[in-house]
Amino acid sequence: MNESFEDPRAAQSTVRRYERMVAHDEAAFFDLEEFEIIIDYYVTSAAFDKAQQACEVALSQYPFSTELLIDRAQISAMRGDYTEAERQISSVASLDPDNADVAVTRGIIATQRGDFEEAVRFFQAALAQNPDREDIHFNLGLAYQSWQKYKSAARHYKHSLRLHPDNETTVQELLNCLEASNRLPEHEDFFQRFTDDDPYSAIAWYNLGQYYYRLEKYEQAIAAFDYAIVIDADFYDAHHWLADTYVCQQQYQRAIAEFELSYPPNEPTDEALCNIGECYEKLREWELARQYYRKALDINPDMDEAWFGQGVLLQEQERPFEAIHFFRKAVELYGESGEYWSALGAAENQVGNVVSALEAYEKATEVAPDDATGWVSWSAILYEQGHYDEAIDLLSHAVELHPHEAHFHYMFCAYLLASGRLREAYQELETALSLNYEQHTLLFDYFPELEQQPALRRLIDQFRK
Structure with a gap:
């Protein structure tokens, strides 16, 4: 499937016209190029079911289009149906054996299957026929990237x-x-070269802004996105990223103004509205935040971020009973977020639903084992219930993940003391004190009763000296 480089606004207009046709079961004419734009739009958005549907509609109008037959095979591969993809591309190969897209499609199938060496061979064969096809270089980049050969991937990108x-x-x-x-810092010249070659290219400034954003050089990113917008005031993605950059600087009012410019007039997106809601949440303007989260859900009732955002609002207002409903809806829609499960666990625990809280934290550690939040919170509940050994086992995961975080070691020390494992407890305390002596008061904030232990006080005093 060739990457489409049409004007994104024109592409979105074509997609909206197609979606109206499907929604109202209307007859509408699209030429072959327009169908390619529609299919590429869905593929780029990873909406493979919609891409397949659009491909079938297109083939009903253009049943002998080799391009569409190849698109269908590639979409089958992206959906994981490799056998069907192989069958479809073999059929195309029998009709047009010299078509470079046959090799490209077989490369895509191999990439999706995880056979990266074979994928590279197919793409390189296609590149030998068409050395200046950007989509082949892009697919080679994807294959190398999936193979974790990042330098080779970057070269083709x-x-x-x-x-x-x-x-x-x-x-x-x-x-x-x-x-x-x-290797990010050393590539500034690569991105700047595009603006040097064409100072009036909005996309060149936009790409430079993306580069600076990744480096967390937010002032330079703002300047670059501003240039892109000066050149093209309706560059909606540039407005979006400028808004995101302001969020990183905690300039939420400025971010809101840019998010409001990140979509065509009177055509707000659920993402923009949700982002505005989150900015108002950060500003602690609860009612405005709620309104924007609800507006986002009016457009897309399955937007998990907006459900989660409303839960956060209620939790911030100390209304955990109400927050639980929204957190449960968020995890129902997207159960792979450790943040969602941890928030649900906190709300359940706050209202006394200890079993439900433990289940939520356990789920948080399953879906996000590298996030310490779930392990720490789960262990804290078990500690409060007197299950010290179980709490120790769980907190050990947090310590392994973040060995330089002193407050985890202070908690670990408290759990070990409660379990009677004094030697290990003092070793953990020494580690914590050496990492951050000033944080030793956390030990008594978490567990006030420990302040009465003389041996503990002596050890802390030794480190002060």
């Missing part, structure tokens, strides 16, 4: 961008590879 610099997906994947290989 950069080649793809030189051919067509206006593919945001390529920019994001290149930045991911440069971050993964710790």
Whole structure:
């Protein structure tokens, strides 16, 4: 499937016209190029079921289109139906054996299957026929990236961008590879070269802004996004990222103003409305935040972020009973978020639903085992109930994840003391004190009764000296 580099606003207009046709079961004519735009839009958004549906509608109008048959095979691969994808592309190959897209599609199937070496061979064969096709370089980048060969992936992403610099997906994947290989700072010249070559290119400034954003150089990112917007005032994605940059600087009013410009007039997106709601939440303007979260849900009732946001609002207002409903809805819609499960656990525990809280924290550690929050909170409940050994086992995971976080070691010390494991407790305390002596008061904030232990006081005093 060739990457589409059409004007994104024109593409969205075409997609909206197609979606109206489907929603109202109307007859509408789209030429082959428009169907390609629609299919590419859904594929780029990872909406593979919609992409397949659009492909079938297109094939009903253009049943002999090789491009559409190839699209269908590639979408089957992306949906994980490799056998069907192989069957479909073999059928195309029998009709047009010299078509480079046959090799590209087989490369995509191999990438999806995890056979990256074979994928690279197919893409390189296709590239030998068409050395200046940006989509082949892009797919080679994806194969190498999935293979964790980040330098090779970055080389092909950069080649793809030189051919067509206006593919945001390529920019994001290149930045991911440069971050993964710790080579991001040394690529400033690469991104600046596009603005030097064409100072009036909005997309060049936008890409430079993305680069600075990743480096957390927010002032430079703001300047770059501003340039993009000066050149193209309706560059909605630039407004969005400028807003995100302001959020990172905790400039929430400025962020709100930019989020309100990140969509066409009178056509707000659920994402923009949810982001505005979150900004108002940070400003502690609860009613405005609630209104925007609800507006987001009016557009998309299945937007888990908006359900979660409303739960956070209620929790911040000390209304945990009401918050539980919204947190449960969030995890129902997206159960792979450790943050959602931990928030649900906190609310359940706050209202005394200890069993439900423990279940939520256990789920949080299942879906996000590298996030210490679930382990710490789960262990705290068990500690409060007197299950010290179980609490110790759980908190040990948090300590392993963040060995330099002193407050975890202070908690660990308290659990060990409660369990009677004094030697280990004092070892943990020494570690905590050496990491951050000033935080030793946390030990008594968490567990006031420990302040009465003379041996503990003596050890702390020794470290003060």
